Amino acid sequence: MAAVIETKKLCKVYESALKGQDVRALNNVDLSIESGEIFAYLGPNGSGKTTTIKLLLGLIFPTSGEMRIMGSTKIGRPAIRKKIGYLPEGAYYPDFLRGEEVLEFYGELYGLGGKDLRKRLGAVLDTVGMTHARKRLIRGYSKGMRQRIGLAQALLSNPEILILDEPTTGLDPIARKEIRDILVRLRDEGKTLLISSHELLEVEMISNRIGILYGGVLQTCGTISELLTNRDVTVEIERVSPEALAAFRAAGVEPEDTYEQKSLLRLPEFVSLYAAMDICRSHNVTVIAVKPRRETLEELFVRVVGKAQDEERKGALR
Amino acid sequence: MSPIESLLLTCGAVGILVILGVIASVISVSARHFFASSWSIAVYTWREGMRKKTLIGFLILSILVIFGSSFMTAFLAQTTIGDLESDVDLKLIKDICVTAISIFGVLITIFISASVVPNEIENKVIYTVLSKPVRRFGYLLGKFIGVQLIVIVNLALMGGLFFIALYFKQRMWPTLLLWSILLTYFQFLIVSAFTFAISCAASSAVLPTIAGLFIFITGNLTEYLKEVYNRGGQSGAWFDEAIRKLAYGLYQILPNLQNFSLKDEILYLQVNDPPRDVMIPNLIAYGLLFALAGYIVAYVVFWRREL
Numbered sequence: 175m176a177a178v179i180e181t182k183k184l185c186k187v188y189e190s191a192l193k194g195q196d197v198r199a200l201n202n203v204d205l206s207i208e209s210g211e212i213f214a215y216l217g218p219n220g221s222g223k224t225t226t227i228k229l230l231l232g233l234i235f236p237t238s239g240e241m242r243i244m245g246s247t248k249i250g251r252p253a254i255r256k257k258i259g260y261l262p263e264g265a266y267y268p269d270f271l272r273g274e275e276v277l278e279f280y281g282e283l284y285g286l287g288g289k290d291l292r293k294r295l296g297a298v299l300d301t302v303g304m305t306h307a308r309k310r311l312i313r314g315y316s317k318g319m320r321q322r323i324g325l326a327q328a329l330l331s332n333p334e335i336l337i338l339d340e341p342t343t344g345l346d347p348i349a350r351k352e353i354r355d356i357l358v359r360l361r362d363e364g365k366t367l368l369i370s371s372h373e374l375l376e377v378e379m380i381s382n383r384i385g386i387l388y389g390g391v392l393q394t395c396g397t398i399s400e401l402l403t404n405r406d407v408t409v410e411i412e413r414v415s416p417e418a419l420a421a422f423r424a425a426g427v428e429p430e431d432t433y434e435q436k437s438l439l440r441l442p443e444f445v446s447l448y449a450a451m452d453i454c455r456s457h458n459v460t461v462i463a464v465k466p467r468r469e470t471l472e473e474l475f476v477r478v479v480g481k482a483q484d485e486e487r488k489g490a491l492r
Numbered sequence: 493m494s495p496i497e498s499l500l501l502t503c504g505a506v507g508i509l510v511i512l513g514v515i516a517s518v519i520s521v522s523a524r525h526f527f528a529s530s531w532s533i534a535v536y537t538w539r540e541g542m543r544k545k546t547l548i549g550f551l552i553l554s555i556l557v558i559f560g561s562s563f564m565t566a567f568l569a570q571t572t573i574g575d576l577e578s579d580v581d582l583k584l585i586k587d588i589c590v591t592a593i594s595i596f597g598v599l600i601t602i603f604i605s606a607s608v609v610p611n612e613i614e615n616k617v618i619y620t621v622l623s624k625p626v627r628r629f630g631y632l633l634g635k636f637i638g639v640q641l642i643v644i645v646n647l648a649l650m651g652g653l654f655f656i657a658l659y660f661k662q663r664m665w666p667t668l669l670l671w672s673i674l675l676t677y678f679q680f681l682i683v684s685a686f687t688f689a690i691s692c693a694a695s696s697a698v699l700p701t702i703a704g705l706f707i708f709i710t711g712n713l714t715e716y717l718k719e720v721y722n723r724g725g726q727s728g729a730w731f732d733e734a735i736r737k738l739a740y741g742l743y744q745i746l747p748n749l750q751n752f753s754l755k756d757e758i759l760y761l762q763v764n765d766p767p768r769d770v771m772i773p774n775l776i777a778y779g780l781l782f783a784l785a786g787y788i789v790a791y792v793v794f795w796r797r798e799l
Contacts, residue, residue: 188798231623234798252522252625260623266615268540282532283624285525327620337623 177242178335178366179207179230184239186225186390199225201390202239207383209334212357212367214377217387218479223370224263226387227337230368231260244334256284259328261321263340263370269313273304273323276312280327298326302356318349325356336360336367342376354380378471386475388482402469407447409439410462411454418457425449440467501773529626530634537638541604542645550603551646554596558653561588582661583759589654590755593647593676600646601639601680602704605687607697608635609794614696618799628795636688636787643680647673658763666763671772672754678779679752683708685786692794711749717742747782751775 186200200222207213217223228234230241232250241249248254267276274295281291299305302322312320321341328336341357342350350373358380361367371377377384378398385395394401414429414437422429427445429437441450447464454461513527541547561584612618612635622631651673658666687704694700717739724736752775757767 228619228799231619233619233622235796252525252627255623255625258623260620262616262619264616265620266617268536270539270543279532279536280620280624283529283621283626285528285625287528324620331624 176209176245177206178209178244179205179213179368180240180242181205181226181230182240184226184229184241185237186222186229186234187237199390200229200236203387203390203392205385205392205395207366207368209366210361210364211382212361212369212380214381214384215368215370215387216372216374216377216384216475221387222390223387224339225390227260227339227368227370230337231255231258256331257334259331259333259336261324261328261336261338261341263343265324267312267320267323269311272309272311273315273319274299274308276323277326277330281330284331286330294330294332298329301329301359302326303352316349318345318352321345321349321353322356325353329360334365336365338367339370340372341369342371342373350376374471374475384471386478388479389486391482393478393482398471402471402474405466405468406443407441408465408467409441409447409450409454410436410465411439412436412460412462414459415457418453418459421453421457422450425453436462502776525625526627526630529624530630530637533621533626533631533634534637534641537608537635538641538645541608541638541642544604544607546603547600547642547646550596550600551649554592554650555653557592557596558589558650558657561585561592561657585657585661586758587755589657590672590758593650593654593673594753594755597643597647597650597676597680598683598708601643601684602687602701602708603697604642605639605684606691606694606700606704608639609688609691610694610697610700613799622799629791632692632787632791632794636685636790639684639688640681643684644677647677647680651676662763664762664764668754668758668761668763668765668767671767671770672758675752675754675770675772675775678776678783679711679749681779682747682749682782682786683711685783686789689786689790689793692790692797708749711747714743714746714748715750717746747778751778 181203184200184203184205185198188197188199190196203222203226205226215223215226225234229236230243230249232255241247243249243254244257246254271279277295277298278291281287281294286294295308296305299308302325304319304322304326307315307319312323315323325338325341328338338357342353345353354376357367357369361380361382369377369381381398383395383397384401386393413435414432419429419432419437422439425445427439427441427450429439431438439450441447451461453459609618609632612621618631622628651669655666655669658669683704686707687700690703691697691700720739721736721743724739725733754767754770757765757770761768
């Protein structure tokens with residue numbers, strides 16, 4: 175598939191007037207986001223996610239490196255911007271305007287007007303489920319509704335690329351699910367989505383590929399199945415006697431969450447399922463469930479960022 | 493050239509510019525988009541700006557002062573006699589109102605010019621606007637026009653009130669006041685353009701507001717630089733000469749905002765007299781030139797600014 179967004183050795187240094195106080199926000203970032211995918215761009219605060227997004231939108235300028243959007247290096251040109259919809263984190267929409275007035279303003283910036291604007295307005299309000307509230311003042315909107323209006327303004331030009339910075343932060347579970355459903359629907363319509371988020375569970379549910387950034391360096395990048403390789407098995411047991419617990423410990427398995435004679439065993443790689451079953455049988459332990467378990471995105475994130483932090487510390491000590 | 497001729501000349505020039513703009517927009521789709529998006533930004537800025545509490549506060553205060561001056565002179569009228577009475581009354585009203593319009597008008601101008609761009613950066617609206625197919629030049633133009641719409645509306649409200657007060661006091665059309673308001677606007681335009689330019693480099697409205705006040709005060713003291721130039725260099729000392737040259741240089745560069753003041757004419761002439769010793773078209777051109785310089789500085793500062 176063709177890369178819709180591509181960066182090569184992208185670097186951004188925020189220069190300071192004070193000597194030696196420059197901040198290297200991005201360091202040789204190579205990204206390739208393909209058409210029709212949801213790419214989750216993850217990283218702790220200050221890792222360089224928003225810097226990358228601002229570079230792609232032409233709001234700031236790279237120190238070195240290359241960027242291509244739909245094959246063009248002319249980032250920031252109106253023709254390219256027309257193909258991008260952007261939702262910043264926590265953007266403000268004026269309280270005194272109605273939902274549709276906000277969208278009319280943004281539509282006019284795209285050069286839409288008259289019938290075209292009205293048609294497009296109806297379509298995006300429908301997509302984000304805000305048709306019923308289009309005439310209401312923004313000040314009467316809930317946080318979720320404001321976020322949906324934000325999403326609607328990003329969709330006005332029917333863009334091929336959507337860049338969303340924390341699209342579900344601060345929303346209640348229902349609003350989150352609704353926004354998530356909209357994003358998946360947009361992906362299914364063929365749009366390419368770049369999502370920067372801290373909501374790892376959601377990202378895991380909807381994204382095709384992820385990139386984890388730390389200290390301005392892309393630490394890892396790939397599909398969910400490529401990256402979440404660590405697997406283990408959990409065994410749920412009950413009627414666990416102290417002798418059985420001792421036997422599990424002796425075999426190298428530390429029972430987790432023991433409660434009312436029930437316990438959860440997470441088998442490390444060196445303990446086979448058969449060996450665990452043997453202990454259960456010999457100590458009359460009832461096995462309730464055996465579940466294969468894949469590493470979660472949160473665990474991967476903690477592992478990758480933790481490793482990068484360790485290396486950073488070692489580097490600082492040297 | 494009479495004031496009417498000057499006005500016609502100005503209207504003619506503006507008309508030609510509008511016609512050229514219309515032709516360009518018809519010819520080019522991108523130009524049409526440029527003007528349309530800039531205008532949308534201007535209207536948005538105007539609508540948002542007119543709701544700012546500080547601005548509304550300044551406007552209410554100015555209206556209170558203009559109304560209050562009429563009440564005050566009504567009270568003073570009881571203690572004065574003869575022709576002197578109406579003369580003192582009138583001068584007092586004029587003095588208070590002209591000063592109120594100047595002070596509150598410039599405060600509104602500085603406040604709004606200093607805050608539109610930094611506020612948009614702070615609340616992130618700028619990201620949603622500049623990520624659309626809008627050039628930075630067009631964005632700034634829209635913002636600047638929006639600021640001017642706010643200044644014009646406020647000036648029209650304050651001036652309109654003063655106009656009505658004068659009309660009811662003298663029962664004649666105070667046309668001189670209209671010229672004064674027109675020139676006051678061009679004075680504000682210069683202050684606004686340079687405050688706006690500074691705000692394009694700032695991350696908050698505080699510094700540009702202070703700078704705006706400084707520009708207004710300095711611009712009103714430019715005449716003193718001429719005095720320094722005329723009086724300097726007499727001792728023959730090198731620093732005396734240097735100060736003289738510096739004063740001359742600054743006098744040439746800095747806008748002289750006193751040129752736009754018709755306060756003395758308003759105070760001492762009949763309200764329907766034409767303005768004397770004032771070349772209105774020249775002053776308008778002077779104001780536009782400085783405003784253009786301010787806008788160019790704003791664009792130079794902003795076009796590669798990292799947001």
